[in-house]
Amino acid sequence: MFEEIRNRKNLQLLFGLLTGIAFGFLLQKGGVTRYDVIIGQLLLEDFTVVKVMLTAVVTGMVGIHFLESLGAVHLHPKPGSVGSSVVGGVIFGVGFGILGYCPGTVMGAVGQGNLDALFGGVTGILIGTAAFASAYPKLERTVLHKGDFGDVTLPLLLKVNQWLVVIPAAMLLGLVLIFLERVGF
Amino acid sequence: MEWFALERWSPYTVGFGIGLLSWISFLLSDKALGCSTAFTRTSGMVERLIRGAKVRKKLYYQKFPPVIEWEWMVVVGIVIGAFISARLSGSFEWQWVPGKWAAAFGDGSIKRTCFALLGGFFMGVGARWAGGCTSGHGISGTLQLAVSSWVAAACFFIGGIGTAFVVYKVLG
Numbered sequence: 001m002f003e004e005i006r007n008r009k010n011l012q013l014l015f016g017l018l019t020g021i022a023f024g025f026l027l028q029k030g031g032v033t034r035y036d037v038i039i040g041q042l043l044l045e046d047f048t049v050v051k052v053m054l055t056a057v058v059t060g061m062v063g064i065h066f067l068e069s070l071g072a073v074h075l076h077p078k079p080g081s082v083g084s085s086v087v088g089g090v091i092f093g094v095g096f097g098i099l100g101y102c103p104g105t106v107m108g109a110v111g112q113g114n115l116d117a118l119f120g121g122v123t124g125i126l127i128g129t130a131a132f133a134s135a136y137p138k139l140e141r142t143v144l145h146k147g148d149f150g151d152v153t154l155p156l157l158l159k160v161n162q163w164l165v166v167i168p169a170a171m172l173l174g175l176v177l178i179f180l181e182r183v184g185f
Numbered sequence: 186m187e188w189f190a191l192e193r194w195s196p197y198t199v200g201f202g203i204g205l206l207s208w209i210s211f212l213l214s215d216k217a218l219g220c221s222t223a224f225t226r227t228s229g230m231v232e233r234l235i236r237g238a239k240v241r242k243k244l245y246y247q248k249f250p251p252v253i254e255w256e257w258m259v260v261v262g263i264v265i266g267a268f269i270s271a272r273l274s275g276s277f278e279w280q281w282v283p284g285k286w287a288a289a290f291g292d293g294s295i296k297r298t299c300f301a302l303l304g305g306f307f308m309g310v311g312a313r314w315a316g317g318c319t320s321g322h323g324i325s326g327t328l329q330l331a332v333s334s335w336v337a338a339a340c341f342f343i344g345g346i347g348t349a350f351v352v353y354k355v356l357g
Binding site for chain 2: 016023029039074078083089093094098112117120122133136154162183
């Protein structure tokens with residue numbers, strides 16, 4: 001049933017738009033489209049961003065693995081390596097700390113009227129992605145595959161049933177959230 | 186309806202909603218929610234306008250062709266969704282300089298925009314270097330328990346926290 005829907009191109013464009021509208025609505029309601037909230041998180045003063053992300057991860061993780069065990073969805077883990085995930089991750093982090101939005105929330109910030117997000121953030125990200133595209137052939141040959149670990153997931157890495165990771169991980173992340181509330185963040 | 190007019194929802198409600206959205210996008214679209222690939226496609230479209238069809242020959246644009254697809258529409262939708270939410274709560278406001286920035290560095294819009302451009306540049310490079318952003322790796326990848334995403338998400342926050350402390354506690 002879903003295969004048929006997934007292959008209908010124009011319907012998927014509409015689904016994308018609707019998914020984005022719901023995502024943007026939620027991000028704005030959560031306050032995470034605001035520069036002050038994101039910088040507050042990075043300065044460890046306001047834990048809204050972490051609370052939103054961890055709740056989404058726990059909810060998504062349990063649901064997706066359940067649907068996967070029914071054969072209703074396929075996982076799409078991304079490949080990674082030290083040269084790509086660590087180096088790229090830190091470069092992203094530097095941008096995160098200066099810009100105070102991320103590629104999703106910067107669009108939400110535009111939607112709520114933030115002009116620095118539009119003229120600075122979006123423009124800067126586009127220039128950055130274009131610069132990366134130009135440097136890609138060279139980076140691909142040199143750094144991107146250093147210390148490759150492929151598209152492995154934690155259950156595959158540990159060679160255990162997925163639920164043996166999903167359940168403890170969900171409990172651990174839940175405890176982190178309870179801890180954050182307890183200490184008053 | 187009153188609920189939709191609230192300025193803020195609990196972060197747990199919002200997180201739960203985003204989690205549900207991930208189920209829907211996997212089920213209906215066979216996709217993990219993400220954003221930064223759409224920026225690559227857009228920069229490819231802009232480059233094609235400036236430099237012509239030869240842009241298509243670039244290796245990275247062969248991997249991610251400059252076309253409109255599901256994720257590109259998601260990114261457009263985010264602007265609309267945030268606009269609707271902000272209008273419903275009356276929090277929509279044109280603003281050049283966010284409050285926290287203004288308190289530390291003044292309310293000059295050119296200074297803030299230049300820093301946002303610089304930050305955006307690093308973010309664009311880093312997102313593609315790492316193969317994803319706070320959505321694609323930080324939420325969608327970690328919930329699939331992908332090792333690459335947990336590593337990348339940790340590095341996003343290590344780099345972000347370090348940089349924010351330098352910006353606010355050293356320069357500010």
